[in-house]
Amino acid sequence: DVVLTQSPLSLPVTLGQPASISCRSSQSLVYSDGNTYLNWFQQRPGQPPRRLIHKVSDRDSGVPDRFSGSGSGTDFTLKISRVEAEDVGVYYCMQGTHWRFTFGQGTKLEIK
Amino acid sequence: EVHLVESGGGLVQPGGSLRLSCVASGFTFSNYAMYWVRQAPGKSPEYISGINNNGSATFYANSVKGRFTISRDNSKDTLYLQLGSLRPVDLAVYYCARGWFRWGQGALVTVSS
Numbered sequence: 401d402v403v404l405t406q407s408p409l410s411l412p413v414t415l416g417q418p419a420s421i422s423c424r425s426s427q428s429l430v431y432s433d434g435n436t437y438l439n440w441f442q443q444r445p446g447q448p449p450r451r452l453i454h455k456v457s458d459r460d461s462g463v464p465d466r467f468s469g470s471g472s473g474t475d476f477t478l479k480i481s482r483v484e485a486e487d488v489g490v491y492y493c494m495q496g497t498h499w500r501f502t503f504g505q506g507t508k509l510e511i512k
Numbered sequence: 513e514v515h516l517v518e519s520g521g522g523l524v525q526p527g528g529s530l531r532l533s534c535v536a537s538g539f540t541f542s543n544y545a546m547y548w549v550r551q552a553p554g555k556s557p558e559y560i561s562g563i564n565n566n567g568s569a570t571f572y573a574n575s576v577k578g579r580f581t582i583s584r585d586n587s588k589d590t591l592y593l594q595l596g597s598l599r600p601v602d603l604a605v606y607y608c609a610r611g612w613f614r615w616g617q618g619a620l621v622t623v624s625s
Contacts, residue, residue: 439612441557448607448615449557460613492556496612500573503556 402427404493404504412512419480421507423493428473430497437496440469440478441503444489453478485511514538514614518606521619528598532619534591534608542566542586544611548593550604551618557607561593576602598623 403426413419429436438456441449451460453469456476466481480487488511493504520532534546548561561582562571570582581594591608598621605618 441612448618450615451613454612494557494612499571501559503558506556 401500402429402495402498402502404495404502406491406493406504406507409505409507411507411509413480413483413509414512415485416482419483419487419509421478421491421493421509423471423476423478423504425474425476425495427498429476429495430473436472438469438471438476439494439496440467441492441494442487442489443492443506449492480509483509483511514610516608516610516614516616518608518616518619521606521621523622523624524598525625526599526623528623530595530598530621532593532595532606532608532621534593534616536589536591536610539610541584541589546584546591547609547612548582548591549607549609549615550602550621551607552601552604555604558604563591595621600624 405424407422429438436456439451440453441451443449452463452467456471457469468479470477490506490508492506495502515537516534518534524530543565545564549557549559551557560573560576563582563584567584579597583592600623602623605620607615607618609615
């Protein structure tokens with residue numbers, strides 16, 4: 401199985417400041433069709449995961465533009481340009497390139 | 513609007529069985545592959561099973577293979593997960609999902625004597 405390693409696991413951030421989460425894969429996530437199926441999810445307490453980003457950098461509908469994704473191959477990053485109170489939660493990367501699909505261990509974002 | 517609503521969760525004894533249902537609305541159910549994902553308390557989500565749009569192809573994670581069965585009834589817009597030989601480690605919230613953008617609210621399965 402592909403292992404996704406996130407860092408940091410805990411991310412205290414001051415309101416209005418930027419935040420960055422890294423996700424590293426044990427294998428390249430480039431699929432045979434040329435796409436890279438790396439997703440980012442946000443999960444608030446008591447809620448299902450909500451997808452924010454798909455295929456590395458494509459923002460899903462309704463997702464604020466302060467969220468952005470980047471990376472290639474095995475190294476990926478989720479950035480929040482200015483953290484707001486509603487961004488508190490756990491963030492997961494997830495790969496959809498190799499069966500079986502796997503999630504990272506999660507990064508807990510909290511307000512400092 | 514797309515909706516996915518799970519039901520059938522509850523408390524079951526080790527070794528017992530349970531059937532989860534996921535009723536879909538707001539889209540043409542028969543056009544989409546569907547997934548089951550579970551999340552144990554305090555853990556990351558785990559993709560455990562998937563089925564293609566017509567039910568002819570299925571996938572299971574090793575952790576549930578041989579114990580869980582995924583199926584669908586396109587005439588009822590419903591996805592199922594039959595859980596068998598349940599173990600305490602199967603304690604989790606079970607979500608159905610369409611693609612990775614649409615998720616239900618989840619059904620809690622507790623395995624305890």
